[in-house]
Amino acid sequence: MADVTVIVPRRASERRLAIQELIPKLVLAPSFALILLFVYGFILFTIVLSFSGSKLLPDFSTWVGFGNYQRLFAHPNWITALKNLAIFASLYIVICSALGLGLAILLDQKIRGEGALRPIYLYPMALSFIVTGVAWKWFLDPGIGLEHVMHQWGWESFSFRWIKEGKYAIYTIVIAAVWQSSGFVMAMFLAGLRGVDNEVIKAAQIDGASTFTIYRRIIIPLMRPVFLSAFVVLAHLAIKSYDLVVAMTDGGPGTATWTPALFMQKFTFGRNEMGMGASSAIIMMIMIFSIIIPYLYSELRMGRRA
């Protein structure tokens, strides 16, 4: 059997139609190409780099297998960074969610002046982490900040120098980060609360349920999707946390407030350990993707079903 391709001469209008169909793809192509190269190509590049013995510059002649990863997980600074991330992320997520939910519930009680309070809670989200860092760095500084203020007010024994103490410095970063993001989480929960069906609440009220019970048993369980979104957003911000740490402590005192992002930066560009830096970036990506991909997947599928 022979396939016979018949070439029919196209009319001009048909050709125009074909071009019309091509245009959308041509419009999308540059963006997609850029993303392919700058995101996925670069990720691939970094993966390859993480198996190489690169030091100051990318070096594709010496290969070390998983050597960079082994050295990474044997390095005390990386372990510190992981521990800090665990402390920071869990406190940041839990406090932001609790504060966000609490404030949203209180704001949802038909509060006069809600219109004035909401923007006050939310404005820190518009600031750069560097600005936030500068403000909190000096406010928590024992020399001029809170401790100094308390002494001025006559509380001579007051002591708050966490930002200078290796053991506690990471918690000062939590304080600043919570300040920056909790208002945003509040806004997410407030939107969620406003979406709750009033009928359900009325029915429960008629059944004699107290306000507290209604919140605990009905409304808060309905907030599950918001908790999930908040978790994903906050977790991914926490893993990326870099600017705030640089502005507040720059990793110090010593290496007390190193985070994975800071480790990557310092090892790649400060200590000429590009291979190790690349491997730390890969670990960061794995952490983020293991949270984001299942989330996006389920969101996209739900979106299609709806």
Next chain:
Amino acid sequence: MSAASQDNAARTGVIARAAIYAVLILFAVYYLLPLYVMLVNSLKPLEEIRQGNMLALPQQWTIAPWLSAWSTAQIGVQPIGLRPYFINSVLMVVPAVFISTMLGAMNGYVLTKWRFRGDSFVFGMMLLACFIPFQIVLIPSARILGLLDLSGTVSGLILIHAVYGLGFTTLFFRNYYEAFPTELVRAAQIDGASFFQIFRRILLPSSGPIIVVTVIWQFTNIWNDFLFGSSFSSVDSIPLTVALNNLVNSSTGVKEYNVHFAGAILAALPTLVVYIVSGRYFVRGLMAGAVKG
């Protein structure tokens, strides 16, 4: 219910509401405190900060720290203040926001109204790009900027910000155009309108809100960026956030807290103004970035 118990219930109601207001106001103070601290201390002479109380109003008001932060403060090796870096940031932000928003609008239009096989795969790839830790692209980005001869230039930063903003801008416009009636597009198509005509005449006129949301989102993110700025800039392309960090964390000389605070407010001012003027859209962008689908 007896009158007494009703009275009682009313009283607990009043107390509960008073407590709610007290908590809400307390948190308002907490959120405003750092801004207040920055503002009052940026208007004090340095001596007053060291000796005095950070929470007190200035005894001697002065705008000298602001003038110094703007034009004479020592940043790096040069005593030129933040002004040149402010300009760098503006030169970087405006084109980057424009390019990424425009491309995002076109992408969203194609992905919703000109669907093709594999379009959700393409969108998925672009969406995932929003969330990568940028550390993973730093080394190759530096390389490619070098190859393009854009290392340490404002143009290089524009390119980087425009590319890594594409995911979000595409997401915003895609979700917005998804709800736009496709029948209108089809009808126009039958009438012989071209791809670009449909976009310009039919979609664009009703895209006002999403353009505002996207522009605010991109502006805030790029203005506030530190990672790319600190990795890819050189002396004459350093953006404001990086300069501010250099100012505050330079280890030499006297720490001029009042100048630091004035500088921090200067760096925050553009995004704060945007937020105050169009907070509604700002929040909508945040939500769209958080709740996908």
